[in-house]
Amino acid sequence: MHIIPTTQARLQSTTGRRLIGAGVLMLAGAALSFNAAAESVNSKDKSFMTNAAEAGHAEIEASQIALEKSSNQAVKDYAQKMIDQHTKVDEQLKQLASSKDVTLPTEPSMAQRAKIAILEKLKGNTFDKRYASMIGVSAHEDAVKLFQKSSKEAQDPDVKTFASKTLPGLQEHLQMGRDLKKTVDAAKK
Incomplete structure (x- = not known):
């Protein structure tokens, strides 16, 4: 019975890290996009x-x-x-x-x-x-x-x-x- 909660906890932790990583990438992309607009000339x-x-x-x-x-x-x-x-x-x-x-x-x-x-x-x-x-x-x-x-x-x-x-x-x-x-x-x- 301990294996299922542990596996589930690992999946939740991995999924959470992936979501955070995706969020960081989205913010970085938005920052690059903003800088590109600011550097339009x-x-x-x-x-x-x-x-x-x-x-x-x-x-x-x-x-x-x-x-x-x-x-x-x-x-x-x-x-x-x-x-x-x-x-x-x-x-x-x-x-x-x-x-x-x-x-x-x-x-x-x-x-x-x-x-x-x-x-x-x-x-x-x-x-x-x-x-x-x-x-x-x-x-x-x-x-x-x-x-x-x-x-x-x-x-x-x-x-x-x-x-x-x-x-x-x-x-x-x-x-x-x-x-x-x-x-x-x-x-x-």
């Missing part, structure tokens, strides 16, 4: 989104300063357009990043903040010239290169589409920036 695509966010923040902040400091209407008009359009692109980028579980920076990079600090100290036509050169031309040249590269090389199709759709607007901003630079460079000192 590769590091290059994440880097692009981060750099794009920082560039957009830099252009918005510098343009807000231009609205306050410049007395040149062409500079003010360009700055307002940059604020409006880069704010719209920033919202689209935030939505994309959120869908890919990517956390974006909320301010320009340290190097960009240093350039903005330089702009803040300038006045008059000197400010206008530096703003047109640094933000209108140089920052947009960098942004165009960044978006061109991602529109060709991004692995994630949504990231690639975002870069491709945003690129023409940035190219337009660059041309407008070059035109603005010519205008302020020709202005009296």
